[in-house]
Amino acid sequence: MGIKIIGTGSYLPEKVITNKDLESYLDTSDEWIRERTGIGNRHVAEEGKDTVASLGAEASRRAMEMAGITADDIDLILVASCSSQEHLPCVACQIQEILGAKKVAAFDINAACSGFMIALSVANAYIETGAFKRALVVGSEVLSELVDWNDRGTCILFGDGAGAAVVEKGDGNFHYSLGADGTGGKVLYCNTNEKIQMIGQDVYMFATKVVPIVIRETLDKAQLTTDDIDLYILHQANSRIIKTISRNLKVDIEKFPMNMEKVGNISSASIPVLLDEINRQGMLVSGKKYLFAGFGAGLTYGACIVDWA
Ligand code: UT7
Numbered sequence: 001m002g003i004k005i006i007g008t009g010s011y012l013p014e015k016v017i018t019n020k021d022l023e024s025y026l027d028t029s030d031e032w033i034r035e036r037t038g039i040g041n042r043h044v045a046e047e048g049k050d051t052v053a054s055l056g057a058e059a060s061r062r063a064m065e066m067a068g069i070t071a072d073d074i075d076l077i078l079v080a081s082c083s084s085q086e087h088l089p090c091v092a093c094q095i096q097e098i099l100g101a102k103k104v105a106a107f108d109i110n111a112a113c114s115g116f117m118i119a120l121s122v123a124n125a126y127i128e129t130g131a132f133k134r135a136l137v138v139g140s141e142v143l144s145e146l147v148d149w150n151d152r153g154t155c156i157l158f159g160d161g162a163g164a165a166v167v168e169k170g171d172g173n174f175h176y177s178l179g180a181d182g183t184g185g186k187v188l189y190c191n192t193n194e195k196i197q198m199i200g201q202d203v204y205m206f207a208t209k210v211v212p213i214v215i216r217e218t219l220d221k222a223q224l225t226t227d228d229i230d231l232y233i234l235h236q237a238n239s240r241i242i243k244t245i246s247r248n249l250k251v252d253i254e255k256f257p258m259n260m261e262k263v264g265n266i267s268s269a270s271i272p273v274l275l276d277e278i279n280r281q282g283m284l285v286s287g288k289k290y291l292f293a294g295f296g297a298g299l300t301y302g303a304c305i306v307d308w309a
Pocket of ligand 1 (some may be wrong): 203273
């Protein structure tokens with residue numbers, strides 16, 4: 001037995017920064033960014049208006065609306081984020097307050113870009129044991145506040161936004177495989193009161209090496225082959241990383257939906273925002289299997305397979 005996703009939602013701040021905007025003041029170009037990353041635009045939070053909690057709450061409302069439930073029907077809120085404006089209280093409690101959820105446990109998970117997928121596996125573990133019935137799993141980020149907008153090695157990549165999923169017990173299976181390598185901690189790093197620092201090529205090499213391995217591991221656990229997966233919903237860091245992974249797995253690139261052109265890399269919100277986009281386009285079909293895979297700061301990585309109800 002595993003979880004099923006009964007509703008998805010997402011929310012992006014209105015303000016958009018295009019590659020052309022960056023080109024106007026940085027030593028970079030729209031052509032370079034598109035060719036090297038696949039990114040064209042990124043949404044960014046407006047100061048005093050959008051927070052990690054407010055974006056996450058709006059995505060959650062939309063997911064609950066799709067699921068046909070209210071906050072009273074939720075008993076667990078898990079928020080994956082690495083960019084909360086406050087150390088305390090956690091984002092999950094802030095979202096609880098905004099939604100007016102009463103009888104819930106609520107806490108955050110910080111595993112950067114792998115966060116949403118890891119939060120799903122936590123929800124699965126709790127729901128499987130019967131500890132909780134229905135969880136709201138959220139990925140929300142305001143990375144624009146952690147980015148040095150004069151560092152062309154990082155500011156071209158990141159964006160803000162939130163995605164959410166409502167999950168409950170399902171008849172299908174949920175298989176996953178997770179990992180971490182703290183020795184790579186300094187490869188993608190952000191000290192308190194400082195801006196994100198990254199050795200891009202090291203992250204690139206890490207992702208293209210480890211993600212195919214963890215995907216195969218997860219398929220083995222589920223006793224499935226790459227052909228059994230209908231879509232591969234990967235962290236949207238860089239289209240070249242995804243193309244390399246698809247070649248390594250010998251899976252058609254058509255099976256890897258991408259939206260980084262419109263939204264950039266939104267860390268833990270990346271997978272749920274893409275999931276909601278393709279769900280609302282009617283691309284997800286009952287009975288099919290979907291694989292999620294993420295990698296990021298920590299370093300963390302992992303994959304999971306969801307049976308779509
Ligand atoms: O969620 C995980 C978050 N992190 C990532 O996913 C990062 C993964 N890494 C990457 O996506 C890529 O490494 C980057 C997009 C960050 C960089 O692309 P790259 O192909 O690895 O470029 P590079 O660092 O090897 O730099 C190639 C050249 C250098 O110039 P020279 O030395 O060849 O003259 C850079 O100085 O490109 C230059 N460069 C740029 N030029 C224009 C680096 N950044 C830029 C830029 N615009 N923004």
